Amino acid sequence: MPRAGETSVTFVTLAVAEAARPEPAWDLITDANVGPSWSRLIRLATGVFALKNAAQFFAIVAVAPELAAGVDGLAAEADEDGAELGLELAPEPELLLLPEQAAMPAPSAHTSRVCWRTLRAIMRLVSNFSPPAATRSPPVHDVGVRHPATSWPHTQRMMWGNVPVDQNRKETQTDASGPESPAPPASAGAGYEPDARYTFANERTFLAWMRTALGLVAAGLAIIQLLPPFHGIRWGRHALGVPLIVLGAVVAVRSYAEWNANQRGLRRGEPPRHSWLPLLLAVVIALVALTAATLTLTSS
């Protein structure tokens, strides 16, 4: 039987291994693991701690008077040297005890810093898409020092704040009283961040166009939904309302582009760009009015 043969071979092998390695001293190993010779219990029981503390105490007592005498001697020598030189040692400053909180950092300092960074990152992500690098500008202060009186007209000088932007986007000093203050460039890739009031005005103009767009959309929707249908003309209401709604969408998109262009122009000191939005608005509204009049006359 093959299985018996294998058993026999295994038995011989185990016997040889057992003979080569005697049974370990399990009791000794267990005792050593529970209470090793270097454990605190063993050292306390054998008096190591006591001896160590006692030895350190006597060593300090023996050395301390000599150290105190040495320090006093040095101080006396220094006084004598100072007296010989006509100098007086400054009185030793009194060390004040620090309050407990002085030794501890503010517990919420790191937390508040992390929260503030996170909030700023979120706000930057949500509310500020970075402009292109060529037009990005350093911060501008509300209360700014405008450019000095040069050959620039007054109204044009007022358009800039105090932070010019060069090609390397570095701030340069613009002191109003300085004779070497640089004049703003007429047109270049670089520019000056405009005065805050112009930035606000540009933003308000954009918002006014947005409200105009919303009004056009509302008017178009109201014409289609609320106006009684024209007799015999099924598409009459749509002919009036759909152009207004489409015009609202166009005005919304175009006004953002114009805001961007105006901001860039303010930064570069260029004159205001010509806008064709008012003309478009006037033409479309006039056409809608003519269509409404035609439909009204035709249907009646």
Add this chain to the structure above:
Amino acid sequence: MSQAGAGETDDPGLARARTSLAWTRTALAFAAIGAVILRRELAAGSLILALSGLVWIVGRLARIPRREVQPRPGRLLVITIAVTGVAVVALILALFGPQTAGLRL
């Protein structure tokens, strides 16, 4: 432009307040058109009403005085997208919405 005095030119506080009021008016316009669309489309109207709240919050953020005044293209882009979305919703309602008899005055 008339030449303004130094005090007027150095203080943009009123400009900031006017801008904040402009944001508020825009939020009211959003709310008005949201209420109109809400009568026809509940989901779209609710979304536009929620947008009016967002616009109002953005306006409040613009009211906060800061030492640095920088243009915020992100906010304006969000408003642009919102208005364009409102126009698209209105166009869909106008073309594919239910035909009504209109108001009888």
